[in-house]
Amino acid sequence: MSKNKIPIGPFHPLLEEAEYFELTVDGETVVDIDLEIGWMHRGHEFISEQKSFTQSIYLVERICGICSTSHPLACVHAVEDIDNIDIPLRARYIRTLVGELERIHSHLLWLGLAGHFIGYDTLWMWAWKYREPVLRMCEIVSGNRNHYGIMRVGGVAKDVDTGAIPDLMKNLDMIDSKIVMVANAAKDDPVLKARLKGVGVLSYEDAIAYCATGPTSRASGVPSDIRRDDPTDAYDLVDFDVIVASNGDVYDKLVVRLLETIESTKIIRQCIEKLKTVKGPILNNVKEISPGEGIGRYEAPRGEVFHYMRSDGTNRPIRHKVRAPSYVNIPTYSASCKGISVSDALITLAAVDPCYCCTERSLKIKDIKKNKCSFNLLDLSRSKTKRIRRKFNGNK
Amino acid sequence: MGKVQEFIHYMGNKIDHKIEKKKRFYFNVKNTDLRFVVDYLFNKMECRLSTATGMEMYHGLEILYHFSDDKNGQYYCPRVVIEDKENPKVNSIVGIVQGAEWIEREIFDFWGVNFIDHPRMEKLLTLNNDIIKEKPMRMRRES
Numbered sequence: 431m432s433k434n435k436i437p438i439g440p441f442h443p444l445l446e447e448a449e450y451f452e453l454t455v456d457g458e459t460v461v462d463i464d465l466e467i468g469w470m471h472r473g474h475e476f477i478s479e480q481k482s483f484t485q486s487i488y489l490v491e492r493i494c495g496i497c498s499t500s501h502p503l504a505c506v507h508a509v510e511d512i513d514n515i516d517i518p519l520r521a522r523y524i525r526t527l528v529g530e531l532e533r534i535h536s537h538l539l540w541l542g543l544a545g546h547f548i549g550y551d552t553l554w555m556w557a558w559k560y561r562e563p564v565l566r567m568c569e570i571v572s573g574n575r576n577h578y579g580i581m582r583v584g585g586v587a588k589d590v591d592t593g594a595i596p597d598l599m600k601n602l603d604m605i606d607s608k609i610v611m612v613a614n615a616a617k618d619d620p621v622l623k624a625r626l627k628g629v630g631v632l633s634y635e636d637a638i639a640y641c642a643t644g645p646t647s648r649a650s651g652v653p654s655d656i657r658r659d660d661p662t663d664a665y666d667l668v669d670f671d672v673i674v675a676s677n678g679d680v681y682d683k684l685v686v687r688l689l690e691t692i693e694s695t696k697i698i699r700q701c702i703e704k705l706k707t708v709k710g711p712i713l714n715n716v717k718e719i720s721p722g723e724g725i726g727r728y729e730a731p732r733g734e735v736f737h738y739m740r741s742d743g744t745n746r747p748i749r750h751k752v753r754a755p756s757y758v759n760i761p762t763y764s765a766s767c768k769g770i771s772v773s774d775a776l777i778t779l780a781a782v783d784p785c786y787c788c789t790e791r792s793l794k795i796k797d798i799k800k801n802k803c804s805f806n807l808l809d810l811s812r813s814k815t816k817r818i819r820r821k822f823n824g825n826k
Numbered sequence: 827m828g829k830v831q832e833f834i835h836y837m838g839n840k841i842d843h844k845i846e847k848k849k850r851f852y853f854n855v856k857n858t859d860l861r862f863v864v865d866y867l868f869n870k871m872e873c874r875l876s877t878a879t880g881m882e883m884y885h886g887l888e889i890l891y892h893f894s895d896d897k898n899g900q901y902y903c904p905r906v907v908i909e910d911k912e913n914p915k916v917n918s919i920v921g922i923v924q925g926a927e928w929i930e931r932e933i934f935d936f937w938g939v940n941f942i943d944h945p946r947m948e949k950l951l952t953l954n955n956d957i958i959k960e961k962p963m964r965m966r967r968e969s
Binding site: 440466467468469471473475476511514638639640641642643654656659660661723724725727734736738740749751753757758761 | 847848849850852874875876877879881890892894896897898899901903923924925926927928949950951952953954955962963
């Protein structure tokens with residue numbers, strides 16, 4: 431059978447960030463994938479070298495709407511690493527609190543999109559419904575639902591109002607029970623298991639070879655989590671488990687994210703409890719940064735966010751390197767997509783959480799010879815789930 | 827003996843200009859020794875390559891690799907200094923670390939550094955952009 435090419439992107443309603451994937455298919459089997467990035471390059475590193483250290487924090491906050499805590503946190507960690515700057519204890523708990531809220535809303539966003547891609551719209555609506563109180567908690571803590579703007583070198587810019595703590599606890603109690611309910615419903619669902627188990631497998635060896643991070647690598651059995659391995663902020667003061675699975679398929683990536691969300695609620699509860707008793711300053715007054723170099727990183731929902739800063743003693747960096755987790759996770763498609771069927775391609779691409787924006791309209795499979803669009807990839811994915819569901823229900 | 831001291835001892839005179847900080851270890855390595863050092867870090871010490879940073883300094887171009895030892899949060903950062911700014915070349919490490927493919931392509935794209943034996947030495951981020959000039963990160967130093 432002749433091989434066809436399936437172009438996805440670069441400017442595509444399904445992709446939140448413009449990227450270009452070209453799947454080579456033999457019949458229904460994906461035999462190769464080529465990736466092309468750079469369509470959304472905005473020159474953050476170049477711009478940052480013309481900004482002060484504080485301005486750089488605001489700049490990197492705009493790299494990603496979902497990771498709008500992870501980048502600023504990694505950025506301030508890098509500057510603090512140059513001079514080994516200490517952070518007040520209360521600020522450490524506030525940073526951890528905001529970081530974990532971000533993890534929950536990011537994982538719930540992904541869960542909803544993944545549900546939609548495979549035709550589980552109830553899961554999509556549940557996940558996004560219970561994401562809403564998380565965003566409300568972000569607003570209570572920082573004043574914003576997104577782009578919080580509270581990270582500073584030496585601490586945080588905004589304290590958590592003691593009067594708001596009961597409200598935070600009330601929201602957390604509600605989220606806690608609902609997340610457990612959604613997690614159990616999703617991971618015990620027989621149709622979901624049948625649909626996702628064994629799909630888009632990234633082996634342990636490939637996860638190591640591609641230097642994958644976050645849930646993408648942990649689902650393949652790599653026990654790496656920056657929060658535990660190189661703890662900053664209050665991560666060495668709170669109890670949590672690092673979730674690791676072993677199969678590396680889409681189902682394990684789902685399970686890792688779901689269980690991580692439950693761990694995040696535990697961390698948030700501990701932080702809020704501590705904020706009731708730990709008083710004191712929230713910001714160390716950092717007047718200047720010495721010449722030198724520093725590395726900052728943070729375990730973002732998608733994996734390790736890495737920032738490198740080099741200072742010459744002035745108020746701005748002479749080099750600021752940024753590496754987001756998708757940059758190392760997206761190349762793993764080369765390993766996880768080969769040999770899967772076209773109807774599994776969409777969920778496999780989505781499984782590393784590469785900032786997808788959900789719309790079904792123009793993802794088309796193109797037959798090179800006929801040069802016309804034949805059918806819709808999202809429909810293929812959803813119809814496969816329908817077939818499995820019908821099988822479980824006795825072909826009803 | 828700690829792991830860093832063991833590493834220093836094993837490498838001998840292959841590394842110099844050592845800067846040791848809390849959980850960070852920066853050192854210089856010659857281009858000819860780069861693959862040996864990377865192979866040891868990645869395969870023997872099981873470090874993960876976070877990324878590599880390209881920089882232009884007065885004395886030349888620098889490539890700073892960031893290897894993370896996830897078991898204890900320690901960073902090992904080998905630095906290669908290329909004095910020939912007109913025709914910069916470094917040995918590719920893709921043969922050892924598959925995950926370095928995009929990282930090296932980005933440095934080639936932004937800084938014009940050629941990685942010897944890279945399987946696909948072409949631009950990564952400005953491939954389809956006709957407006958951005960060659961080696962954009964070096965522009966401000968040239969002007």
